Amino acid sequence: MQKIACIFSFKMSSWVSCQKIVFNLHKAYQLAPNSELINFNYSIGQDDQEVYQLARKISQSKPDVITILDHKPHPARLIIYLLKEIKRWTKKPRFIFHVFGDFTLNYKHWAELGKVLEGYEVDFIVASARQKHLIDKFLKPLHESIVCPFPVDNKEFFYAPELRKKQRDAWGIAKDDLAYVFCGRLSRQKRIHTLLETFAELIISSDHKAPHLFIYGNPDNVGDQFLGVWEVEGEYFRKINRLYKSFPQEVQEKIHFMGGVPNSELKAVYQGADWLINLSVHNDEDYGMSVAEALSSGLPSIISDWGGLSSFEIPTIKHATFLVPTKIGLKSKMINKSILQDFLKLTLQTGQLKTREQISKETLSKFSIDPAAKIISTVLSTKPIPFTNFSPFFEKVMQHIAFFQNPYINSKKHIKTIYREIYSSYVREH
Amino acid sequence: MLENIKAQFNKPRTLTQSKYYTLVRRDHWPKFYWDLFPLAQEYFHELNPYFLFNLYHPDLFKFSKVITVRDGYLNFASFMVDNVKTFRNQFPGVCLIHPDLASIVPPHLSDLFGTWQIVQKKQISLKEAKKVIIFGLISSEYLGELAEDKFLEKLKLKLDPLRNLPKDAKIQLFLPLRKEIFRGYQRDQVNVYLLMSLLKDILPDRKFEFLDNLILEETNFKDNYFFDLEIDKFLVSDNYMHFFMQSRGATVNNNSLLSAPKDSIFSFDLSLYHELHVCPLPTVDNIFSELFYYKKMMNQDKNLQYDIHFQSLVMSFLRT
Numbered sequence: 126m127q128k129i130a131c132i133f134s135f136k137m138s139s140w141v142s143c144q145k146i147v148f149n150l151h152k153a154y155q156l157a158p159n160s161e162l163i164n165f166n167y168s169i170g171q172d173d174q175e176v177y178q179l180a181r182k183i184s185q186s187k188p189d190v191i192t193i194l195d196h197k198p199h200p201a202r203l204i205i206y207l208l209k210e211i212k213r214w215t216k217k218p219r220f221i222f223h224v225f226g227d228f229t230l231n232y233k234h235w236a237e238l239g240k241v242l243e244g245y246e247v248d249f250i251v252a253s254a255r256q257k258h259l260i261d262k263f264l265k266p267l268h269e270s271i272v273c274p275f276p277v278d279n280k281e282f283f284y285a286p287e288l289r290k291k292q293r294d295a296w297g298i299a300k301d302d303l304a305y306v307f308c309g310r311l312s313r314q315k316r317i318h319t320l321l322e323t324f325a326e327l328i329i330s331s332d333h334k335a336p337h338l339f340i341y342g343n344p345d346n347v348g349d350q351f352l353g354v355w356e357v358e359g360e361y362f363r364k365i366n367r368l369y370k371s372f373p374q375e376v377q378e379k380i381h382f383m384g385g386v387p388n389s390e391l392k393a394v395y396q397g398a399d400w401l402i403n404l405s406v407h408n409d410e411d412y413g414m415s416v417a418e419a420l421s422s423g424l425p426s427i428i429s430d431w432g433g434l435s436s437f438e439i440p441t442i443k444h445a446t447f448l449v450p451t452k453i454g455l456k457s458k459m460i461n462k463s464i465l466q467d468f469l470k471l472t473l474q475t476g477q478l479k480t481r482e483q484i485s486k487e488t489l490s491k492f493s494i495d496p497a498a499k500i501i502s503t504v505l506s507t508k509p510i511p512f513t514n515f516s517p518f519f520e521k522v523m524q525h526i527a528f529f530q531n532p533y534i535n536s537k538k539h540i541k542t543i544y545r546e547i548y549s550s551y552v553r554e555h
Numbered sequence: 556m557l558e559n560i561k562a563q564f565n566k567p568r569t570l571t572q573s574k575y576y577t578l579v580r581r582d583h584w585p586k587f588y589w590d591l592f593p594l595a596q597e598y599f600h601e602l603n604p605y606f607l608f609n610l611y612h613p614d615l616f617k618f619s620k621v622i623t624v625r626d627g628y629l630n631f632a633s634f635m636v637d638n639v640k641t642f643r644n645q646f647p648g649v650c651l652i653h654p655d656l657a658s659i660v661p662p663h664l665s666d667l668f669g670t671w672q673i674v675q676k677k678q679i680s681l682k683e684a685k686k687v688i689i690f691g692l693i694s695s696e697y698l699g700e701l702a703e704d705k706f707l708e709k710l711k712l713k714l715d716p717l718r719n720l721p722k723d724a725k726i727q728l729f730l731p732l733r734k735e736i737f738r739g740y741q742r743d744q745v746n747v748y749l750l751m752s753l754l755k756d757i758l759p760d761r762k763f764e765f766l767d768n769l770i771l772e773e774t775n776f777k778d779n780y781f782f783d784l785e786i787d788k789f790l791v792s793d794n795y796m797h798f799f800m801q802s803r804g805a806t807v808n809n810n811s812l813l814s815a816p817k818d819s820i821f822s823f824d825l826s827l828y829h830e831l832h833v834c835p836l837p838t839v840d841n842i843f844s845e846l847f848y849y850k851k852m853m854n855q856d857k858n859l860q861y862d863i864h865f866q867s868l869v870m871s872f873l874r875t
Contacts, residue, residue: 136769170767310774343774343803343827348573355573358598358795359802359825366824384804384827385775 127160127505130188130218132203133195135166145388145414146275147194149494150223153276154192156498157505163188169198180206190505191218196225201234208241219246221504224260224270226409226432229547232523235263239514247512248504252412253433259411259550263519268512271504274436275412276497277421277489284423284485285396292397296339296381303336303473306398306424308391308415311344313354313361314407316429319460321368325376327469335379336473338402341394343385351408351533352457352540391415395422399477402427403434404465406451406458408548410434420446420488423481427468429460432551437488444475445484451552455539458548522547556669559649560602560821560833563620567601570618583611587860590736593771594692595625596795600825602651602671602833604793607634608860613645620648623671623831624656625793628873629737629866632659633859635843636850643667653792657836658872661843668836671793673811674822675801675829681716684780686725688766688805689717689754690796691784693746694733699786699874701749706786710750713784714757726758729766736790737860750784776805783808787874802826842872 131154133147154162163186165179180203183191191207193200200222211218220242228235249270251257260270298304305324311317317340328335344365348356369380386394395401401419403426410432420426420437428434430448439445447468450461478484490496525532525543533544549555570579585608588595598604603619608630610616624631631652638645639661651671652660660668681687691698699706720726732747754763781800797807802825811829815822819832849868850859859865 169769345774355576356599357571357573357576358596358799360571360573360599362802362824362826363600382827385777387775387777 127157127189128187129154129157129160129162129190129192129505130183130186131162131164132167132183132191132193132200133164134168134197136168136170145278146225146412149276149278150194150497152278152494153273153497153501154194156494157502160505167195167198167200167203171198173202176203177206179203180210183207184210188218189216190221192221192223194223196227199231199234201237204238205241217245219248219509221248221250223250223252223273224256224411225252226256226407226411228260228263228411229408232519232526235515236519236523239519242512243514244511246509248509250501250504253436255432255435255551255555256411258555259547262547262550263515263522265513265516267510271500273497273500273504274492275414275417276494277414277417277492279421279489279493279495282392282395282418282421283489284482285392286481288393288396292393295393296337296397298337301477302334303400303476304339304398305336305400305402305427306339306341306394306419307402308341308394308419309403309405310347311340311342311361311365312347312407313356313364314347314349314405314410314458316404316406316460317361317365318368319462319465320402320404321365321372321380323462323465323469324380325372326466327473328376328379329373331470331473333473335375336399338380339383339394339398340381341383341386341391349408349457351544353531353534353538391418392422395419395424398424400425400427400472404429404449404460405434406431406460406551410551413437417488417492421485421492423483423485425472425478425481425484427465427472430553431458435553437492439484439487442480442483442487444472444478445480445487447472453540453545453548453552456534457540518546556649556666557820559620560669563603563648564601564821564823567603568619569599569601569603570605570615571597571599571603573599575618579609579615580611584609587736590733591790593731593768593796593799594791594794596771596799598795598798600831601823602831606791607631616646617648622646622648622650623793624650624652625791626656627788627790627792628656628659628869629789629860631656631792632846632869633865635659635661636846636859639664639843639847651833652836653788654834654837655788655873656792658839658842659846660836660841661847662841665836669820670834670836672816672819672832672834673797673801673809673825673829674813674815674832675806675811676813677828678806678811678813679778679780681780681782682719682721683778684720684724684806685778686727686776687717687720687780687782688727688729688770688776688800689782689784690729691750692733692790693730693750694735695746696735696737696790697733697785698746698750701746707749707753709786710784711753711757714753717757717782720758720761725764726761727764727766728754729770737866738863771799774803776800776803779805781805781807789870789874798825801829804828845872 250273251270252275344362346356346358348354412433427447431451449465602621602623604623654670818834821833
């Protein structure tokens with residue numbers, strides 16, 4: 126019997142997808158055979174004394190494995206205290222880190238951990254193949270990360286055609302109208318402006334009955350700080366609102382801003398819609414929980430070929446997924462708009478797919494809790510080699526960050542090589 | 556006025572725009588600005604929302620054709636009294652203020668002023684709220700002098716509608732502690748006890764959850780009611796917390812209108828949920844001459860906002 130200390134924040138994350146990821150990962154651990162889980166709350170707002178006491182509690186529980194399921198707060202502070210507590214143990218515990226998209230925001234903390242974890246058994250589990258490519262650059266050759274997709278709860282998201290009519294009635298659209306949806310934060314790096322522009326062109330140029338676009342979510346002010354785009358509150362909303370208002374009336378009537386809704390309402394949204402569209406080129410896009418949930422519900426998807434989103438490609442079912450090519454341009458990450466437009470036109474011609482049940486089954490077979498539990502069980506039953514700190518490339522990035530205020534762009538705001546060296550993993554030609 | 560507003564809106568250039576962010580030396584702002592957190596956080600729209608007390612250099616006045624003024628009674632009164640002689644030359648544009656500040660505008664400058672009003676077409680009542688967030692800076696400047704019975708009674712009256720909250724509605728408290736920002740003493744501890752005792756009387760047997768600044772990372776407040784305890788607009792007239800909550804779907808007890816005001820001359824969306832409307836300056840009893848007379852009599856050069864007599868004068872007119 127392995128005793129596993131599960132460390133996560135009992136407070137809700139402001140990133141809705143992260144709340145669910147932690148919850149579902151925990152369910153996957155519950156399915157691991159011969160394991161006893163003990164949960165520990167590590168949250169933002171805990172002071173040093175509280176974190177120290179937490180480290181003592183974890184140490185007193187004598188775990189065989191310590192797994193970090195959450196992304197906030199960074200585990201460095203806790204683990205440094207913990208290692209002081211367990212340094213005299215003869216059988217050292219093993220550490221498993223579920224790495225989120227924000228790894229590249231926290232180099233300093235990871236560097237602290239790199240030193241203190243030398244000699245320990247450490248696993249880095251990532252959510253997608255592209256994320257693995259990126260994280261492996263920071264690990265030494267023999268110490269590769271392991272892919273375990275963030276799981277979808279198949280009791281929550283599955284093919285449920287009985288919800289479709291009600292949702293479409295709520296939207297006020299006819300049976301044969303095409304409905305596209307976006308669900309997520311309305312954020313610059315999620316390219317909502319590109320989505321609006323392209324969709325407006327599609328409506329204007331379409332010979333078909335014009336489709337509807339339903340946009341779920343509220344704006345944020347994350348901007349694209351690595352590339353020198355800082356935003357204050359309200360700025361991105363005003364950008365997309367001005368764009369929307371510049372469209373002709375007939376276009377505006379087809380684009381519906383639905384605002385934020387509780388995650389539970391999205392079940393019906395995915396059933397009512399005909400296509401999900403997500404053009405994110407976010408630096409943190411290691412996965413894409415909304416895409417995983419939509420496809421698990423049987424919703425075909427048009428997604429950017431960027432980061433973890435690419436892992437959702439279903440080549441075995443015709444038109445189930447369209448991957449829009451992306452690249453890192455001179456000043457920003459770019460989406461191939463002409464191919465996107467072609468895809469959208471093709472979906473108009475294709476109409477409503479009859480393969481939704483198949484799409485749901487195919488997705489759940491890879492991205493639900495059971496397959497995640499199998500991967501975790503395999504990880505738990507194998508022995509990793511001792512950790513020997515991060516790679517020389519990690520050091521190089523650290524030095525760059527230490528010396529430059531804007532490490533990823535030059536004075537002309539052109540993207541520097543160091544950014545390409547890191548994020549080239551997120552594009553197809555990596 | 557409308558031409559200036561349209562010109563500004565169509566070619567926006569504002570002090571909070573990210574591309575001009577580094578133009579402003581925030582270390583030149585008065586220190587009290589930082590004490591106003593989270594009421595005074597910066598945000599953007601094309602009509603340049605800004606605090607007049609942060610315009611530390613004449614060029615900043617001329618940066619935009621429009622300023623949407625965010626200052627409260629105290630700082631707006633102090634600013635107008637200090638700058639009345641140079642205002643027309645210094646600021647060749649339009650100043651949009653909250654209607655509650657209209658009585659402070661010098662009559663001979665009224666052609667330079669309009670007002671802003673918030674419209675939120677879909678609002679919920681407290682009875683419909685799934686969650687109520689009770690907010691207030693724990694300072695007398697924000698809540699009123701709770702040590703005085705009349706202010707305590709006033710707050711009690713304000714809190715009274717909370718008795719009708721549905722039993723399953725969650726109650727959260729976000730009550731940042733602050734010193735008295737413009738006074739030389741601190742009474743926050745007394746205030747927090749008085750407030751908590753009132754809340755327990757009005758909401759007996761209810762569970763309170765205490766919030767911290769992490770609330771500012773949330774993106775969805777649909778079906779939430781933001782219950783602000785501010786007694787008036789003494790500290791700020793445009794409260795960031797209201798903007799933040801309304802732009803994420805919450806209803807705020809800030810008298811936002813349900814439909815466009817009849818005299819609206821210009822409007823635009825501030826978020827998916829609320830709009831800003833520009834209206835003419837209302838005709839109200841003007842108190843500017845009394846404020847100006849005080850400055851002249853006292854022969855004060857600057858920092859009127861720290862003068863407790865000036866504060867009392869402003870409050871005597873505006874804090875009812």
